[in-house]
Amino acid sequence: MASKIALALHGGCGTLPVDELTAAEWAESRDHIADALRAGWDILRRGGSALDAVEATVVILENSPHFNAGHGAALNAAEQHELDSAIMDGATLGAGAVAGAGRIRNPVKAARALLERGDAIMLIGPSADAFAGSAGLEIVDNSYFTTARRIEMLRRMRAHAASGTSASEGEKHGTVGAVALDRAGHLAAATSTGGYTNKPPGRVGDSPLIGIGTYARDGACAVSCTGMGEYFMRNVAGHEIASQMRLAGRSLKEATHTMVFDTIGKQYGIGAGLCAVDGQGHIEVPFNTVGMYRGFVTADGDCHVGTHAELECRGRWDQ
């Protein structure tokens, strides 16, 4: 029997305050979320793999300037972009990841190419860029990733650092990710990020780490995390959620909400969100910040998109 299909994404829990963007800009960011869902959903409903769906979804988010990944990625303290991404196939536990990449237009495609090659799972720095080039992926100058907004964010973060004031979540971080369940019942997850604004050069967060920011395992769940990576790393978040389900019989909702609100919430207050799907097509998108760019299409085909508390219905999509 063919499985239900389901798809969810996040565009980072570092959502800007509502008054930072114009209504037209907010509408465009929601449209880009819907576009990304459409790319993944069309693959799923035609019987394509969850792996192809999460990659296609993340590519759209990487190409949008609204999210902290690919074009529009955060600038580090050296005014450069260092990009991290991972992808994982829940059916085979195959995975690929890049960290500290500087010239790969779509880092998630490099992660996917590593998964397909099946040799090294993780490559870092210029070696990741060189691999992507040899794999035929598009190579760009580091400045391709820069937007006026990210230059402004770096200026603000430096001002906060100089004055000792706190930055908002929206100024600090962001990430994109997607999770999917396909017709064959397989799960997959993918994540891509520029890290947080003004991060130290060379810093790697949870996004490209298998079992932490990115994890998928058939029979349990697929998870992509967003927020302060170090919080997720100490808790091995993705694999902990899957383990709670596999070994302790918890539901996707219990396991994901425990991680975001209880475990990380109690340790650090705020700074965490994620999207997750299980083998029955249940979707969870918890976050403990002011907002999280997010969207999903349920197993019934209902599409929802949101940036702050409220969700906007985008109709019932054909399955």
Added chain:
Amino acid sequence: MASKIALALHGGCGTLPVDELTAAEWAESRDHIADALRAGWDILRRGGSALDAVEATVVILENSPHFNAGHGAALNAAEQHELDSAIMDGATLGAGAVAGAGRIRNPVKAARALLERGDAIMLIGPSADAFAGSAGLEIVDNSYFTTARRIEMLRRMRAHAASGTSASEGEKHGTVGAVALDRAGHLAAATSTGGYTNKPPGRVGDSPLIGIGTYARDGACAVSCTGMGEYFMRNVAGHEIASQMRLAGRSLKEATHTMVFDTIGKQYGIGAGLCAVDGQGHIEVPFNTVGMYRGFVTADGDCHVGTHAELECRGRWDQ
């Protein structure tokens, strides 16, 4: 009530065939294992922390030419050393890690310095080297890590690649690691490696990945892995072992042997080993290869050292 203390280490499951070294060289490698245990044990028996003990133990192994970490690390395909290390405190879940370092004499000290700073957990490449220098750690030329044996291993691996023959485990990989339980009942783990001989530049394995090659959590266990890193990464090995104990009530022996012999053994045949300790001072050092450099001091003070099947008793050490 003061806890029992216990300490275990591995020097990699890529043990050479017995006839590759002279009897004197094998004796020296066992002595270096005993020296490393002594460094950690002296800290533990004086009431020092598990974190200090695993760091001190790994430093001795990094400084010995017999093991694939620090001096004596494997050469990659570009005839360079790229070093990875991580350390984790089971009491706080604090962690530090470096990957792709090229100039830090003792990478585990850089991982510890990151843990202590409490900001970024993981730094990669030249940024890891720069951080270590700024933290006052000893910086060396990349050639410091090279030994005649590793040049020979690279020659052999290239010959295998050219002729399509298989390399032995001993020619391929190695890693060092330590786990400890201290008087206060806290657990810690540390790992350091040069990766496998002839690895692609930029490849990162499981060693520096929190929850995979290195993991510690009070109430569960501390684990350091050795072998083909990609096997451990797909299985999120360290955290999976701890989760089996925490969430499914398995013993340290059941959880570690399942990972090495059942999970990885069935997926890949061979290529895995680890050392682990739990909160009661139980020690496990399973491996599915021909041998594994290893040593441990039990909660009763009994010290054992070995490289292949047999263990050599080194007496009962004062607690």
